[in-house]
Amino acid sequence: MKIYNPQQLSELDKLTMSIKGISSLNLMETAAEKATTELLSILPSSTPVVVLCGMGNNAGDGFAIARLLNQQHYQVEVFWLKFADQLSADAQANYHRLPAEVKVTEIDETQTNFELSKQSNYIDCIFGVGLNRPMPKFVQAIIEDINQKKGLKIAIDVPSGMYAHQANKPNDIRFKTDLCLSFHAPKLSFFCSENAAFLNDFKVIDIGLVEDHNFSTPLTCHYITQNDLLKIYKPRQQFSHKGSFGHALLIGGNTGMHGSVILSAETALRSGVGKLSVHSNAITNQVLLTRQPEAMTTNIDEDLSLNLAEVLLKDFDAIGLGMGLGRTAEASEIVSTVFKNIQKPVLLDADALYVISKNEALRRQISPKSILTPHKGELKGLIGDWQTSYEMLDKVKAFSHKYNVIVVVKEAFTKVVCGDQVFINTTGNPALATAGSGDCLAGMITALMAQSYESLNAAILGVYLHGITADLALSQESQESFLASDISKFLGRAFKYFECEQN
Ligand SMILES: NC(=O)C1=CN([C@@H]2O[C@H](COP(=O)(O)OP(=O)(O)OC[C@H]3O[C@@H](n4cnc5c(N)ncnc54)[C@H](O)[C@@H]3O)[C@@H](O)[C@H]2O)[C@H](O)CC1
Numbered sequence: 165m166k167i168y169n170p171q172q173l174s175e176l177d178k179l180t181m182s183i184k185g186i187s188s189l190n191l192m193e194t195a196a197e198k199a200t201t202e203l204l205s206i207l208p209s210s211t212p213v214v215v216l217c218g219m220g221n222n223a224g225d226g227f228a229i230a231r232l233l234n235q236q237h238y239q240v241e242v243f244w245l246k247f248a249d250q251l252s253a254d255a256q257a258n259y260h261r262l263p264a265e266v267k268v269t270e271i272d273e274t275q276t277n278f279e280l281s282k283q284s285n286y287i288d289c290i291f292g293v294g295l296n297r298p299m300p301k302f303v304q305a306i307i308e309d310i311n312q313k314k315g316l317k318i319a320i321d322v323p324s325g326m327y328a329h330q331a332n333k334p335n336d337i338r339f340k341t342d343l344c345l346s347f348h349a350p351k352l353s354f355f356c357s358e359n360a361a362f363l364n365d366f367k368v369i370d371i372g373l374v375e376d377h378n379f380s381t382p383l384t385c386h387y388i389t390q391n392d393l394l395k396i397y398k399p400r401q402q403f404s405h406k407g408s409f410g411h412a413l414l415i416g417g418n419t420g421m422h423g424s425v426i427l428s429a430e431t432a433l434r435s436g437v438g439k440l441s442v443h444s445n446a447i448t449n450q451v452l453l454t455r456q457p458e459a460m461t462t463n464i465d466e467d468l469s470l471n472l473a474e475v476l477l478k479d480f481d482a483i484g485l486g487m488g489l490g491r492t493a494e495a496s497e498i499v500s501t502v503f504k505n506i507q508k509p510v511l512l513d514a515d516a517l518y519v520i521s522k523n524e525a526l527r528r529q530i531s532p533k534s535i536l537t538p539h540k541g542e543l544k545g546l547i548g549d550w551q552t553s554y555e556m557l558d559k560v561k562a563f564s565h566k567y568n569v570i571v572v573v574k575e576a577f578t579k580v581v582c583g584d585q586v587f588i589n590t591t592g593n594p595a596l597a598t599a600g601s602g603d604c605l606a607g608m609i610t611a612l613m614a615q616s617y618e619s620l621n622a623a624i625l626g627v628y629l630h631g632i633t634a635d636l637a638l639s640q641e642s643q644e645s646f647l648a649s650d651i652s653k654f655l656g657r658a659f660k661y662f663e664c665e666q667n
């Protein structure tokens with residue numbers, strides 16, 4: 165699914181109106197009807213509803229929703245925050261359609277002394293995608309006040325105070341939203357960590373906008389859905405054999421970090437790779453083979469760098485490098501040896517990221533379309549610090565362009581960045597915030613690369629499946645008890661979704 169900026173959304177509105185021959189007021193009515201259908205299933209009819217309206221089209225949605233809820237016998241009151249001289253034309257039309265039973269309390273900067281009933285639910289229609297500068301002080305004060313109240317808080321399209329497609333300042337007031345009903349597509353800001361405290365959940369409301377259009381600014385953001393992944397997923401053919409699914413090599417698991425590459429190996433094997441070799445040391449080999457006899461080992465020496473060049477002569481289909489590699493000179497030598505000997509994309513994780521963060525010459529040698537999977541700390545080593553998620557994304561895009569790599573930014577909504585394109589993952593939950601979880605992701609993506617998924621698709625599919633394992637696990641595990649080693653246990657069921665849908 166695509167994510168649009170306000171300008172692109174406005175282009176889609178206009179195009180929809182001209183293709184479907186409908187007015188903007190019709191479109192607003194559809195939006196309000198669809199939102200109201202959702203609201204009816206969420207809001208108890210026994211509790212009064214306060215609809216907070218501003219002056220633009222988001223307010224127009226609000227006046228229409230107030231009318232529609234009133235028709236459904238809700239006790240509705242409108243708080244009209246008059247921060248401009250005039251309502252937008254469609255908002256005005258809907259204001260005039262309000263039935264007399266819906267009380268309207270007018271509030272402006274001179275008159276902020278009003279009573280909010282003790283028990284209400286709140287619908288926020290003050291600002292939508294049109295917010296383009298800090299909100300007036302009296303609006304901020306009212307939102308702050310309502311944020312302290314107990315009732316359900318539902319935002320229409322965008323929580324007021326949150327810019328849809330640009331960064332907020334850390335102290336900006338935003339409507340503290342339990343659920344945002346967002347028209348046509350989620351907005352990019354929903355996936356920024358600095359907005360997490362203001363948006364608990366969102367639901368996309370289809371209002372029948374057309375999709376395809378030559379936008380004046382190109383689309384760059386995508387929200388990964390199961391349907392997108394069905395187009396990527398490659399079902400296995402009947403006459404396939406283990407050679408059809410590639411031979412992957414994982415390099416890592418040095419002294420003290422033996423478990424890291426073992427976790428990667430387990431998930432790689434459960435992600436469909438045909439054959440798996442692990443280049444590590446004797447202790448790792450022993451534990452690995454006890455847990456996972458399907459894996460092969462390529463080294464017995466304590467030093468991982470000694471025979472690596474020779475090992476790499478074998479034509480591996482994918483290489484995953486860095487999990488528990490260490491931060492020694494030996495680690496740099498290993499990374500350098502891989503870069504010198506391998507021309508195809510490799511996956512770089514953990515200590516391999518540290519090594520390249522310290523060495524620009526090595527960064528220049530990364531094979532095109534390699535995948536980097538940094539967590540926040542590792543990412544800072546690569547791109548420097550940032551103030552906002554938007555700044556971070558800009559820096560990652562620049563890095564991705566400069567070195568021709570795909571960067572998987574691991575966070576609550578993991579972002580896969582390929583040049584200007586950003587793919588946002590929404591599977592997963594805080595159970596994944598556990599030691600070894602990243603090693604598992606690295607193993608999964610390497611296995612998908614070995615199966616001839618092109619790098620971008622391997623990264624997108626990998627992060628999606630990784631998240632699904634934790635979502636599935638919550639039926640029998642808690643977020644606290646979930647371990648990285650559980651990821652491979654749930655991978656079978658995670659893949660099953662795709663198999664079922666294909667058949
Ligand atoms: N396709 C759709 O998604 C549809 C969306 N609809 C709704 O319309 C809003 C967008 O409406 P718009 O009039 O453009 O903007 P807002 O209502 O968000 O904002 C009002 C208006 O206020 C001005 N403004 C911006 N920032 C400030 C500020 N800090 N202080 C004062 N004034 C400000 C600016 O001029 C804005 O235009 C969208 O979110 C949906 O809810 C339609 O209903 C139909 C389809």
Ligand SMILES: [K+]
Pocket residue numbers: 222288289290291292319320321322323324
């Ligand atoms: K809103």
